[in-house]
Amino acid sequence: MIPLVPALVVGSLGFLLGLTILFVKRGPLMILVGAEFALNSINLLFVAFSRLHKSPLGDAVVLFTIALAAVEVAIALALIFHLYRRLKIKALEELEELKG
């Protein structure tokens, strides 16, 4: 039997790591990578808690998270495609028009 606590520790650490990636990295793709990493860590928490409470809810939520992640990636990629291909933007740093 694998105890729950290590899974919780790994999940929380992974969540923090994912957030770090999100805040440290520039560029939309890397932000997505960070978000995916964090989502995965959260999924581990759900699975572990699912075992704790002997409820399939956690596992089910993981499925929803995966769907959500897929949707997020698809929308983000559409936006990135639009920005780089249509609007011919070289880097995100160019986009600094909105302020105040």
Added chain:
Amino acid sequence: MRGHALLFLLAFPFFAAALVLLFPQKRRSLTILLSFLLSLLPFGAALRLFFLFPEGSTAPFREISLPWLDPGVSFHLAVDSLSLPLILLTTLLLPITLLASWKSPGEGIKGFLSSLFLLEGALLGVFLSQNALLFYLFWEAVLIPMYFLIGKWGGERRTGAARKFLLYTMAGSVPLLAGILWSFSLYGRGSFEIALWTSAPLLPAALQKILFLLFLSAFAVKLPLFPFHTWLPDAHTEAPTAGSVFLAAVLLKMGVYGFLRLAVPLFPEAVLSFRPALIALALIGVVYGALTAFAQEDMKRLVAYSSVSHMGLIFLGLLTLTPEGYVGGLLQSVNHGLSTGALFLCVGLLYERTHTRLQREYGGTAKAMPAFNLLFLVFLLSSAGLPGLNGFTGEFPIFWALFLKSPWLAGAALTGTVVGAVYLLSLYKRVMTGPEKSLESGTRLLDLSPRELLLLLPLLLLVVWIGLYPSLLTKKMAPPSYIAPFLKEYRLPGGIR
């Protein structure tokens, strides 16, 4: 049912404000004439109310209460001996200012007239409301037409002055709202009726103090109490003549009214404990206002600062918490409205002719405008408190009450009046006497037209009448039942504490 007179009095200005908008824009004189006629109606109603009001009555008169909003917010109107003179003053000044606006606002005359009617309606609402939330509602509503009067039809720096006026007033009235809401929960009767609050047992002293300060912040800005007066000179200077008249004559009295209507009956212990500080501030206002007025070159600014000084004196009178001080303060409120209003009108008339308000640009005006000369002199003397004119009848009881309280206080306050006489007469000397300056610059000053005479004569009449026969008003100014218990009689002239 007889309270419907009050409903008419309150609703008519708002109705008129809407009606004015339908008048023909092109035919300016007709529009003004029609609104002048309209404005006579509320004045007539107020006059009738005044004559019907029983002498020496201390109870609310012609009460009417309509359900309006939960919880405990009713449309409750009444007139009493405190609000009666102020209502009369408000309704009297509207026709006069309308006549005075024949030429001054350049464009958008309909909006201007409409704003004046709105202002009148809101002011009447303040004086008539017997429900704290309704009172606050009208208190705030006064702000909007006044803001537009200053901001749209004002002078050069009108936008800044309008904003300053707005911010000062709002900074005062937001605490007032907080105080009213808090009182609502403290009195725990589920009602905003002022009568219910005043009849409830007094709150603990500590709470009274906090609430008093919240309420006072609104009243002190309006009064204006030193050091919250700095909006006033700007607003006065930039406002059109009609705006200045209303501002000085009625808006400042809202502070007096609020103080007497709410602060004294609800928080008497707090008033007593803050009284020394308030007296000090009012005294500073008296002296500072007078000295600053002395140094003003702009005539409107001069009159504005004289207002600060006079209002300080009125507040001093009220703070003695004696019947003499009360009657003097209230009577002087009316007097100040009449004479300062008249002075603003006079300055406005001069400005219409020469387009300057600087004293040094004038001289020898008395020769060019003899009729104006006489009227102006009377109003200046009334403002200076010459016996026989109305200013004296108001100031005398105040000084009497102050003297009974402390001769030193009376002496200090008297300096303000002395300086007042000096700057008012020096104003007269510089503007009216000496060589005729208008001849040098080539413009010929015309004397008063019949219309102008018509608008100043009623004021002249009242100034003299009240000066000779103050009981005309005072017999209907007995302290209402909610204030009377807090006014202490001094039996002996030597009863100084």
Added chain:
Amino acid sequence: MSLLPLAAPAALFLSALLFLTEGALASRKAPSLRKIHLPLFSLLLLLSLVPLLFSAPESLFHGQFLWDSLSRCSGLLLGFSALSAMLLLPGYSRKSEVPGAETAALLFLGNLALLLLSSTTHLLTALLALEAFSFITVLLGGILRDRRSSEGAMKTFFLGLTASLFSLFGLALLFGATGKADIASLVSLSPSPLLKAGLLLFLFSFLFKFAMAPLHSWAPDLYQVAPAPLGAYLSTAPKVGIALFLLRLSPALTPLLPFLGAFVIVTVLWGNLCALRQEDLRRLAAYSSVAHSGYMALALLLPSPFRGNALLFYLTVYVIMNLSLFQALSLLPEGPELSPSLENLKGWGKDEPWIAGFLAFALLSLAGFPPTPGFLAKAILFLPALEKGLFLPVGAALLGTLISVAAYFRLFAPIYFSSGSTLKGGDRRGRALLALSSLLLLVLTLWPKGLTLLIKEVFSHV
């Protein structure tokens, strides 16, 4: 179990699909916004509102979809907001760049997501609905697809993504603490640190989308780049959905009240202060909506009967007055480089007296001036708050109100005190809509009791 309650969501979803198909098939060149999209949209939306009018309270999907009078209220407010957005579009100056069919579809989907959000007591459903709406926000905000709007969309998307990660993490903790994911199980448990932390994190995304400071930074950017008609929708509809969900969640929020109070204080002060220094009209409107979120969140701190009454009253009034504001702003022309600023209002008071009057009325109401409904909403909110002893938040809210007066009155100076060449835009429809909103505000001014009675009726059936 009657399936009638499902009629409204189903109608919304099918209408969206219809518009998407139409968008995919229609010829690209035909300008069909006014001729086809608008009538069809209005018809379908009104049809979807029909089920709101009758049908008894019902709980479907194990309480994940509650069909009560609160959700029907939400549907009506959302419908008004979406209809207003769509009616304004044909008069919008850059209408040729707005794809009509997709916009209509997104409005339907948005209303569906928010309707679900406001009718659920299940945390997972709520989070999914919120995520769905957050994508819709991004799409509607960036619908012009030029450089600026894509930038705004991008920023909003990634900030929203981050916020939703926190919420999901919170949901995991809540699941860990309770083993369930519905509001009732949160309330029944005594608060443990895990539960508190989970709730706090779970709220993150909701407060973010509700534009509570300091999580509001996306709102000004997005409202600035979104077309003004859609700004009207984006600044009102999500507030309805989220506020009503938070109202359902509020029994569970008791341990977090101090924290929420701090949020309220920061939001009302910061939102109004920022509004004070904006030159761009839509950024100003955005900060004003931030501040109003703060007032609405204050309602959540109240004890039970007042909470719902104050929140629903404020929400209704807010929707109407904020729509008025954006309806007026929609009459100003926009361009890729032209974002209407205070300067553009010069001379409105003279050239467009009615429009200026309506706008002034809305501004007075937004500033909470008596006797406008904005004032009544605040009075109904502040009274019980003071009675409960929430002096600090109410004090901050009053101070915020004072600041907001200065902020809104800045608009009066160009409108009434200076003259200039008026920029004309908009059409009859926009003007009529503005007049309608003002009329509603006027009715609420003269007869506020009607709304209070209606709200009482709503809560007697929940």
Added chain:
Amino acid sequence: MAVFLFLAVVFLMSGISIIFVKEPTTNILLLLVSLTAMAGLFALYGSPFLAVVQLLVYAGAGVVLLISALFFLPRERRSPPPLRLMVPGLLWLLLLAVDIAVLLPSGRGTPSVSPLTTARLSSYLLHDLLLPFVMVSLLLVITVTALFLWTGKERGE
């Protein structure tokens, strides 16, 4: 336990590496490694179904999408580091083997907790969580709209 430790360390290490590695391609491969490790952890915690979904849908389709997105980026941003790609690549193969070992019924890592059967999960999904399940279609429609708007044909040209 040893398997758990190995997978957890790989998962966390790949996250740390993402922070420090600059090339997007390597980073996406590292993400793939972490996703695969997570699949193994799911299996260890008694969710074989989730593990399979993770491997096929998430690690498979999601990462392919991300890699294809690399080609939108300006050219200079995609640096081709042949050796840097080798390490995560090999690691991924190793992890895949571990995952399969854990997933096999007789595998060494078979968890002692009773695994959640796919049948139970699906009946739960279709019964207790029917509404969220249906709502996924809402998300998909929104995605389609986004694709329409941002990658479809330009209007008005």
